[in-house]
Every structure is written in structure tokens, then in C-alpha cells.
Amino acid sequence: MNKLNDNQLLKQYSYINGSWHSSETEFAVVNPATGELLINVSNAGVIETELAVKSAKSALKAWSSKSAAERAVLLRNWFNLMMEHQDDLARILTLEQGKPLAEAKGEIAYGASFIEWFAEEGKRVYGDTIPAPSGDKRIVIIKQPVGVVASITPWNFPNAMIARKAAAALAAGCTFVGRPATQTPLSALAMAELAERAGIPGGVFNIVVGEDAKGMGKVLTEHPDVAKFTFTGSTAVGKQLIAQCATSVKKVSMELGGNAPFIVFDDADIDAAVQGALVSKYRNAGQTCVCTNRIFVQKDIAQAFTDKFVAAVAQFKIGNGVEEGVVIGPMIAKNAVDDVDKLVLDSVKAGAKVLLGGVRSPAGDNFYQPTVLTQVTNDMPVAANEIFGPITPIITFETEQEVIDMANATEYGLASYFYARDIGRIWRVAEGLEYGMVGINEGLISNAAAPFGGVKQSGSGREGSKYGLDDYLEIKYLCMGGLS
Ligand code: ADP
Numbered sequence: 310m311n312k313l314n315d316n317q318l319l320k321q322y323s324y325i326n327g328s329w330h331s332s333e334t335e336f337a338v339v340n341p342a343t344g345e346l347l348i349n350v351s352n353a354g355v356i357e358t359e360l361a362v363k364s365a366k367s368a369l370k371a372w373s374s375k376s377a378a379e380r381a382v383l384l385r386n387w388f389n390l391m392m393e394h395q396d397d398l399a400r401i402l403t404l405e406q407g408k409p410l411a412e413a414k415g416e417i418a419y420g421a422s423f424i425e426w427f428a429e430e431g432k433r434v435y436g437d438t439i440p441a442p443s444g445d446k447r448i449v450i451i452k453q454p455v456g457v458v459a460s461i462t463p464w465n466f467p468n469a470m471i472a473r474k475a476a477a478a479l480a481a482g483c484t485f486v487g488r489p490a491t492q493t494p495l496s497a498l499a500m501a502e503l504a505e506r507a508g509i510p511g512g513v514f515n516i517v518v519g520e521d522a523k524g525m526g527k528v529l530t531e532h533p534d535v536a537k538f539t540f541t542g543s544t545a546v547g548k549q550l551i552a553q554c555a556t557s558v559k560k561v562s563m564e565l566g567g568n569a570p571f572i573v574f575d576d577a578d579i580d581a582a583v584q585g586a587l588v589s590k591y592r593n594a595g596q597t598c599v600c601t602n603r604i605f606v607q608k609d610i611a612q613a614f615t616d617k618f619v620a621a622v623a624q625f626k627i628g629n630g631v632e633e634g635v636v637i638g639p640m641i642a643k644n645a646v647d648d649v650d651k652l653v654l655d656s657v658k659a660g661a662k663v664l665l666g667g668v669r670s671p672a673g674d675n676f677y678q679p680t681v682l683t684q685v686t687n688d689m690p691v692a693a694n695e696i697f698g699p700i701t702p703i704i705t706f707e708t709e710q711e712v713i714d715m716a717n718a719t720e721y722g723l724a725s726y727f728y729a730r731d732i733g734r735i736w737r738v739a740e741g742l743e744y745g746m747v748g749i750n751e752g753l754i755s756n757a758a759a760p761f762g763g764v765k766q767s768g769s770g771r772e773g774s775k776y777g778l779d780d781y782l783e784i785k786y787l788c789m790g791g792l793s
Contacts, residue, residue: 327511
């Protein structure tokens with residue numbers, strides 16, 4: 310941590326109503342690459358979360374009354390500050406989360422890009438007029454901020470998951486309370502420090518950090534002053550939180566798990582497909598919800614694709630994310646390594662063959678060797694479950710319909726990818742995949758201009774793009790009568 314240019318970005322307290330709140334107890338933030346203590350952070354709980362909601366409610370009137378252009382100036386300041394401090398923010402992120410520094414820098418730019426995007430998009434919250442059924446009436450539609458937004462976010466993108474939600478919420482005129490994952494509070498608190506420097510008024514953006522996920526989650530999902538709840542995390546926890554939100558009928562958006570298919574057809578550019586598969590699979594050591602989970606390769610090109618893919622993965626440097634040239638950092642914790650190890654062992658028992666890796670890494674307790682498995686079938690544990698680790702199962706197929714059916718045979722529907730050249734096939738497959746996002750000859754699809762989100766049990770709502778504001782706006786219908 311001593312290598313930061315600006316030490317004020319390292320915070321230990323929750324940020325509530327524009328000030329830093331200490332609590333009675335602390336919890337440790339640990340570097341997943343080394344197991345070393347980074348810093349102790351003040352352990353906020355239910356009381357602080359309630360205070361943050363109250364502050365967000367108090368700040369709502371003034372914030373929502375500002376013009377979109379006024380809010381845009383402050384959001385733009387925030388974006389500029391994030392980019393100015395990109396190196397420090399990336400360093401904090403790598404230290405608490407593990408991903409290689411280059412990826413962490415990418416995440417900061419990606420997170421900031423949502424703030425930039427929504428600063429502008431907030432100016433385009435247009436209403437509507439509708440021809441009335443009788444001459445003495447006029448129908449006008451206006452859009453208004455939903456109110457206080459509460460969010461719970463995971464550890465895999467400690468900056469961007471918050472930025473994607475808060476940027477849209479604040480641009481729409483909502484105020485925000487975020488609870489980041491316990492493993493990665495520091496990136497969120499650094500964002501709060503920069504929000505303050507940007508001039509975003511106290512109470513508009515609050516961050517509560519603490520270990521009591523359930524208790525804090527209960528406040529954020531059930532408090533009557535919270536109008537909308539947004540969550541990124543596992544499907545299992547998402548389902549519980551949706552149920553909690555039902556008690557007060559909150560608006561909800563959910564960005565949950567995935568089981569992304571990556572399909573390579575026999576007319577694909579194989580080298581491009583290998584590159585696409587590498588970035589979509591091994592980013593963040595495979596710990597993203599849009600990571601390729603299953604590669605399907607058409608029979609005739611399976612050998613050629615697999616040989617090239619394995620050769621490329623074998624080159625990956627594994628290690629501490631702050632070291633030069635590292636591509637695969639640690640997993641977030643030892644139990645995550647245990648989980649992927651079990652998936653691999655169970656799949657091998659069921660007949661899968663290890664082409665590369667398949668074991669824990671000597672780099673440290675939280676590391677797992679990048680792994681490639683063949684002779685996999687779609688029902689093996691490694692294909693049927695979300696992997697969240699650096700493991701690639703390869704499944705071969707013969708026909709287009711067969712692979713579409715296999716790709717869709719999951720409760721998830723977040724990201725999907727395929728490589729092909731035939732234009733008819735491209736449309737058939739793109740329309741046949743039951744996923745919220747489809748990368749066609751592309752393995753990296755996420756950006757602020759595009760709607761990120763899933764179908765089926767991968768969630769609801771969209772983040773980014775012109776659609777992303779809708780989740781933070783209510784439609785109000787004004788009927789003016791007596792005009793004749
Ligand atoms: P992940 O596998 O990414 O940790 P989780 O869904 O377990 O996915 O966690 C995502 C976020 O939800 C984290 O911030 C975690 O602390 C929080 N969380 C987990 N369980 C609960 C719960 N029962 N109530 C509220 N928040 C929770």
C-alpha cells in the first residue's frame with residue numbers, strides 16, 4: 310500500500326452522509342495473493358446501514374431537484390478524478406482482489422466509463438405525449454427518479470460493479486447506498502473519497518462496509534425508504550434478496566450467475582476464436598459471470614482448435630497480480646480453489662480428460678493452475694455448474710441444432726459467444742441462443758454503451774446503455790382534463 314501516490318485514497322471507515330464513520334469493531338482486508346493483512350477496516354453493521362439509508366433519503370430532494378446538466382458536471386468531475394487516480398485505484402484493487410494490475414487498470418477505466426456515459430445520458434431522460442381519446446384531455450408522460458437506491462455488490466469487480474449501478478442511479482436523480490463485498494471494501498471507499506472531491510453532496514453516495522452481510526442486506530432490501538434494490542452476485546443469494554424485496558414491493562434489478570457457452574463452428578477463423586476464448590475465459594482467473602464456462606467445438610476442427618488453445622494457455626504466467634507479465638492471479642480465497650478443484654476431480658471421475666493443469670498451483674494457497682479438459686459432456690459438473698475459476702471444459706458437437714440445444718440447456722442466460730462466418734448461420738444461432746448477450750466473433754462484449762444483463766435465472770434489468778437508466782426511473786402519466 311505504501312506505493313500509492315495519494316495515500317488519502319486508502320480509507321478505513323464507511324462513508325455516510327458525506328463523512329467517515331468508525332464503528333466499534335474492525336475486520337481485516339487481506340491480500341489474496343499473499344495472505345498478508347492489508348489494513349483493518351471499521352466494521353459497520355445494521356445501525357450504520359440504517360443511517361446511510363436515512364442520509365440518502367434526506368439528500369434525495371435536493372439531488373433530484375438539480376437539473377440533469379448540473380448532475381452531469383459533478384459526475385464528470387468524478388469520472389475525471391477516477392481516471393486521474395487510475396494507477397492508485399488499480400493498485401488498491403489488485404491488492405485486495407488479486408487480478409493482474411493491467412486488468413485492474415482496465416477495470417478502473419471501464420467503471421469510470423459508466424460514470425462518463427450516464428453523466429451524458431442523464432440529459433436525455435425524455436418524456437412523451439400521447440394523443441388522448443377525447444378532445445378535452447391531454448396525456449403527458451414524465452419520468453422521475455425512483456428514489457433511494459440500495460445495492461449489494463460482489464468482490465470480482467470491486468470498482469466497476471458499483472460504478473455501473475451508482476452512475477445510472479445518480480444520473481437519474483436517485484441517491485445511493487452501496488454495500489460492497491467484505492473481501493473488497495477498499496476500492497469502494499476510494500470511490501467515495503473521489504465522489505466527495507468531485508463535489509457530490511453528502512448523502513447522495515454512501516458506502517457501508519461490514520461483515521454482517523445478512524443484517525445489512527435485510528436493511529437494504531426491506532427498509533421502507535429504499536425504493537429500488539440492485540444486486541450483483543450469485544443466483545442463490547439473488548433469489549433470497551428478491552424474496553426479501555417482495556415484502557415492500559421494491560423495484561429490483563438482478564445481475565446473477567452465468568454459464569456462458571462459447572461455440573466454435575467449422576467455418577470460424579480458428580485463430581480469432583482461440584484469442585476470443587482466451588480473453589473471455591481467463592480474465593480475472595475465470596472469476597466473472599460472463600466468463601466462458603463451456604467451449605463447444607465442431608467435430609472437424611476440434612483438434613486444431615484444442616491444440617492452439619492449449620498451447621496458448623500453457624504460456625500464461627501465474628502469480629501475484631502486481632508482478633510484471635502475470636496473466637493469472639490468485640482466486641479470491643482458498644475455498645474458491647477447493648470448489649474448482651472438486652469440479653475438476655468430479656468431472657475427471659465422470660470421464661473428462663485433463664489436457665493441461667487440473668491441479669492446485671505452487672504459486673500459493675489461493676492459486677489454481679489454468680486447466681483445459683476434453684472429452685467433456687454437457688452434464689458433467691464442470692459444464693453443468695458455473696465454474697468461476699480458470700478451468701475450460703471442451704465439448705465437441707456435430708450439428709448446429711445440437712449445439713444450440715446444449716448451449717441453452719441451463720437455467721442461466723447471461724453471456725454467450727460464437728465464432729462463425731456463414732451469415733445465415735450467424736443469424737440462426739444469434740436468435741436461437743437464450744441469452745441476454747451474444748458475442749459474435751468477439752470475446753469481450755461489455756462496454757458502457759451496451760445493455761449488460763441476463764435472461765432466465767441470470768437476472769433482470771440492464772446496466773449501461775440508453776436502457777440502463779430505465780431501472781432507476783418511474784414513468785408518471787399526467788392526464789390533463791377539462792380543456793374544452
Ligand atoms: P459471490 O460468490 O460473488 O461471493 P454472493 O452472492 O455470495 O456471490 O455474494 C455477493 C454479495 O452478496 C457479497 O457482497 C456478499 O457479501 C453479499 N451477500 C451474500 N449473502 C448475502 C445475504 N444473505 N444477504 C445479503 N447479502 C449477501
